[in-house]
Each structure stands twice: as structure tokens, then as C-alpha cells.
Amino acid sequence: MATDQLTPTRSSGTAAPAPRTRWRIDARYQPVLGTVVVLAVMLAVGGSRYENFLTGRVMANVLINNSFLVVLAVGMTFVILTGGIDLSVGAVVALSGCISAWMFTHGWSAGITIPVCVLVGTLVGLVVGVMVHVFEIQPFIATLAAMFLARGLCYLVAPESIPITDPTIVKLSQTRWGTDDGLVITPSGVIALAVVAIAFVVLHYTRFGRTVYAIGGSEQSARLMGLPVARTKVLVYVISGTCAGLGGLLFAIFSRSGYSLTGVGMELDAIAAVVIGGTLLTGGSGFVLGSVLGVAVLGLIQTIITFQGTLSSWWTKIVIGALLLVFVVLQRLLVLRRR
């Protein structure tokens, strides 16, 4: 899977207008390249130290266990590319899961419940988008408010963990396609990959996507260029919210329950994945596929620590923290050098 990921990154290189004649790599791809290097090092270290590490099963599990994070990171990429931030996604994951569990226990069918829990995220995103754009509230504060709101609503819907026994969800959580040697994929994994593919096309091949980059470059300029800044800014939060709603669904499938304490800090994992994936927090530079790589890095750290066996799982956080620091400093240096 890791080698699969390297190819699309390169193809994104030819997709965006990149100078091919120059001998050095375009500055825009340098951060993503860093991510690829980190990933390669991790795979090499893991593969040399542990047997069975570089197997389809392990790699497939990285995707399957993190499919919800992939979806969140994709949504977060849109927001961060405009120079914003979305702190509400973790709480929206919980809210979406709680609402789905509540609806299932009250006899709603999956055909209604699934769209509803995705749309809950859309709605939260819309509210945030309107707050950010119309009332010009800092994205940090607007999404912080949305985070508390969504988290609070979770307790209203589901004070305790509600198990999900709906046959559709159960079936979704148990289905596995693939070969006997472990290279399998779940419906959640397929959904996550589909989201990545759609986001890739939207971000790189539509005017909306290019406007996202333009706003991240300079919102003032984008406005003076006559681009639809207002619509685009609201839409990125709607996209992020929708992705969070979908992520909640995937997490509900993964855990087969709805619980109000789900996804505490998950928004920070998503932000970490986006940043490690080479997207600048100041906006205007980064790629969806980079964020996928970022999630892969986070997933691999966890996997390596599991393989190691004796380390506490808190080491995951320590490594992520260190990595994040390194990446942010590197990004800063790149930006400074470009000036």
C-alpha cells in the first residue's frame, strides 16, 4: 500500500502545472517529499526489525483502522488550504455516531439514518462557515464553539454508550474483500479511498478547488480578482463538516456503537496528519494526497509501536509530537527561504 501511495503523489506532480524543465524539484512539492521520505524510512526500519511487517495484511490494516481519520484529514485539508482551521471535527464524529446509534435503537432504518448522520456534519459545517464568513469570526473560535456545541449535544442524545445492532451496519463492519493472504479491504476503506479520489479531483481540477488555493495564497487578492471568495469559504467548512459526519459513520461502523466521548482529540490527529502531509498551516500550499500520506505516517507509528510490544502506546503521541515539530519547523524554513 505504501508503494501505491508514492505513485499518486508523483502523478499529482504532473497534474498541477509544474515546471518540468527545471532540474530542481518545485518548491511546492518539497514538504510532501519530506513526508514520503519519512514514510520510506519508517517502512524500512519496520521491515528490517520485524518480520511480517512489510506484508499486505499490515498495510491493509493501517488503512482500515484509520479510514475515518483519512476522511477527516481530507476535509481538514480543504479548510487548512484556505488558511483556516476546523476544531469541531472530533466532536462532530461523536455527534454523528451518537445520533446514528440513537436512531437505530429507535427503529429508524439504515437508509434514513446513514444520510442523516452525514448531514448532521454538513449542517455543523454550514453553521461554522456562515460564522466564519458572514460574521468574520476567527475560524479557531467559531469551530471551538461548534466543538463544544456538538460535544454537548452528544450527551443529550446518548448519555451512555449505545450499541449498534442494525444489520446493515453489522454487515458493513464484517464485510472483507480481498485475498486470503491478508490483503483485504473493508467497505469503510473503500469509502475513504473514494473520498480521497473525489477530493483530489475537486481540489485540483475544478475552479472551486483552484479558488481554495487562491484564497490560501491571499484572500484579499482572490477577492479583488473577482473570485467567489464568500461561497468558497463557506463551502470548505461544509466539506469539512460533511467529512466529519461521514467519519462519524465510519467510526460507528468500526466500533459498532455510539458514545459521547468518541473522538476526543481526533481533530488534532487530523490536523497533525494534514501538517505532516506537507500542507502549510498558513494556507495555499498542500495536497490531498499529502494528507493521506500523513495519516499513513500516523498509522505506521502506531503499528511499529504495537510490533515493538514493550513500549507504552503513549509513545505514539511522543513520536507524533516530535515529528510534528520537525515538520512545522521545516515548513517555516522553506517559507523563509522562498522569500
Next chain:
Amino acid sequence: MTTSPTAIPPDQPDQPGEPDRPDARDREPVVAMTGITVTFPGVKALDGVDLRLFPGEVHALMGENGAGKSTLIKALTGVYAVDAGTIVVDGTARTFAGPAQAQAAGISTVYQEVNLCDNLSVAENVMLGHEVRRAGLVDFRGTRRAAREHLRALNLDIDPASTLSSHSLAVQQLVAICRAMVVDARVLILDEPTSSLDVDEVERLFAVVRDLRGRGVAILFVSHFLEQVYAISDRMTVLRNGTLVGEYRTADLPRVELVQKMIGRSLEVLEQLEEAPKRVAAERGVQPYVQALGLGRKGSIEPFDLDVYPGEVVGLAGLLGSGRTELARLLYGADRSDVGELRVEGQPTRLRTPRAALARRIVYSSESRKTEGIIGDLTVRENIVLGLQAERGWLRRIPQRKADEVVAQYVEQLGIRPADPDAIAGNLSGGNQQKVLLARWLATQPRLLLLDEPTRGIDVGAKAEIQRLVAELAEQGMAVVFISAELEEVLRLSHRIAVMRDRRKIGELVNGDDVTTDDVVDLIASGGQDA
């Protein structure tokens, strides 16, 4: 390139049908603004201003800073709402709700600070919002090809695939113009496009502008650089203090007249004030307190030489935006020089920060009193001791008694009214605020005082007092650099006058009784070549 600056014919020869009618193109202005009035809370920014733009003409909008040029442009492009007056585009009255609507009507603007996205490629910047699409998706190859064609149409050889940030500001400016033309602009507004370009880059820009003019585009050109205005424009509209002075053919309006129209001569009031303080010839032979040798900063001010002797007032004359403030900022370390040398008392010195200047007893009183000087929420006392405190370092408190002494001394000496150290500074009149500001710097006992527009916006009486004070300070041996838009004032106070234009020091006059404002105006207009 094709037309020499002085030989712009009254009518362009590329209209063979009506070669002998001097006002042929006057029949059909593409934009006609009449009686435009724009008010901001408490201020009339524009009062009944007219502007006409004709196809195939470069129209210069002239006026000092604050004359209302930017406001007029923003009124045209829909950034500001118009309180009175009409805007007729192509014969129909229009009001635009914003730049996007104006653009749709064929009016594009290129701003002074390039408004493009430097994280994207040149092609994307040119085509953003107008990308070539196939089946709803952006076709990058096609977009690049289209961008290349648009760039070629302006004879620009820029790789569309390169990142915008990899190009100089000049090239970015050209890309911005190219972008403006993608939307088929018939009116192109260039707001100070040349302010950060060097001579060759300006020529390149002008080649493009002339080409567009040849294609029938109406161009509105705003610039402080007289040379450039005369080189490129066919017609000009002059504004002063938000009112219309007039519309002229560039060829019919000599520079001296233009400068006089821009400055206005309504300032004779002060002439009747008390007789100018006696100018004491500066003691020559002593060492200058500061000496600038080829000091300059790219994009801010060209290298200049300047000596300021103790006991001497050096006036900086020039239009607003001619580089006077920039010069002062270099002497104060608010901007860092990138070429040349600064000597303080003969010692080569690099002033990296205002603090370093302060340590050498150089102080600068800013022209924007409200935003960079007085802290309106603090009392007069607090405002005055700020400078002293900054000099001592924040950890060493000034004893209350000493502070009171200093404050009382300056309140009395400068005649600050009300003479109440506890009054809130923001409530004082402009003139008294200026005196508080002066007191703050005088309390640090400077050797060089840089005064930037100390008399702007204050009443005649306070003005006279401040002038008297400046003269006294110089008599006591302080070196003073005095910046003012009012030539009479500069002439009355200064021992020497450095004349600035287009961010360059173009000459120096030793002041004497025979030197008049006309000499200075002539020098500004001629650019120092024949002075």
C-alpha cells in the same frame, strides 16, 4: 518607446478618419464620472469631481496624497458607495457593488501592491476564474496554453508554468496587467504601478501600456512620478483636497503649472504671521552631527547624501510621496538602509532599530500623529515620559518627582493647553498633541530632531508656535530636519533645503532672502537637471 515623452500629439495618428479634429475622441468617453461626491464620517473625501476616460488614451490622475485619487478609483470600481454624482459607462448609468461587477463591465484594476496569489503559477494567476475546462474539469495544459497566448499578446515572454513568487515584482505587475486583459478590459486602471520598479522595468511596463492604448483600451494611470506621467499620458485630471482642479491635455500643461495646481497656493495666510525667525547661518567647519553618504533603500528611496550640522535646520521639500518620510525613516533606523553609510558625529554607524537611533540621540516625530505618535488613552504626563522611559529601559522606573519636574517644565515651555498633566492626550487639539509629542522627544534631550509634518492639520496659531520653537531649538545647537508639505514654512525655517522628487534627492538649496517658493517649485518640476 514609439512616442517620445514630449512629442505626444494632441490627437493620436492612429485614427485616420478624423486627423484634424483636436477633440475627436471627446465625443464618446467610455467612462464619464460627473459630480462624484464621497463622504466618510466627518470628512468629504471627494466633492463634485468629474473624470472622463476615452478609448485609446492614457489618462493620468494627479494629486498629492490625500487629494482623493484612490477614493475616486474606488468609487469607480464599486469599492466605495457614491453619495452624489453619476457614473456612466458606455452611455449607461451604472453603479457597481464591487470590483467583480466592475470587472464584468470591462473595468479592471491593477493595484500598487500586486494583488495576485504568489503560491500559484503564472498561468493560474492569469487565468484564475477563467480556466480552460474540459468536461467541467480544469484542463491545465489548455489553461497554460491560453495563458501563454495572453502573455504573448502583450509581448511578454514569461513561462506560464513557473511559480509567481519566483518572479520580480515588476514581472508580477505585468502578469497582473495580463490578467486584467483576460477579461477583455476596455478600461484599465493602473494604481501606482511603478512605485517599486526600476527604470528598465518601468520602460517594459510602458511598452505594454502603449500597446494597449494602441488597441483602444482606456487607461487610467496614477503615479507620483511626474517624469513618467509626462512620458505616458495624453490627458490628465488634477485633484486637490478632494476637489477637481481641472482636466488638461498633458502636452498643454507645463510641469511647473501642474505642480502649482497640485500643491495649490492658498497657504499665503502664514506669510502674514510674525516675521520669520532670524536664520543663523550654521556654523561651518564643525563636524556634521549626521552625515549620510549614498544612503538608500531599494523600493523606498534612492541613495542620497545629506549632512546635518548642529544648530542647523535642514528642510525637506517635495511633494507628498516624494520620499521625504522615507529619508527620515532611514536616518532614524525605522527602515534599514541597504546601501551607503551613515555617520553620526563622524563615526560610521548602522542604525538597525529606532532604539539604536535613540541611543545616538536621534529622535523622530512621525507625520501620523494619531497612529504612530500620541497614545490617546494616556494622559499628557504619561505621553511625555514615554520617551524618557524608553531611553532608560523599562525596568528602571522614573522617580515620580523627576517625572513631574520634566512634565511641568515642558508643559510650560511649550505652552501646552490645558496645562494639566493629567488631561487625556486624545482630547487635546491637534496642535497641543503635537506639542506633547515634541515634549516627549525633547525630554530625551536629542541632538538631532527629525520632524515629519509637525504642523499638518493644526491651526495657524499653534503652527507659528511650533515654528518658533523649532527655530529656538536650532539656535540652542540642536540639529533639526524639518519636513513639511508647505513650502513657505520650509523656506521660513530652514538654513538649507534638500529638494526631493520621485524618491530621489534632486538638489539642495542654501536658503537666503532671495530664495522663493518658485525656485523650489521650479526645481521640483525640472527634476534638478537645470538647477
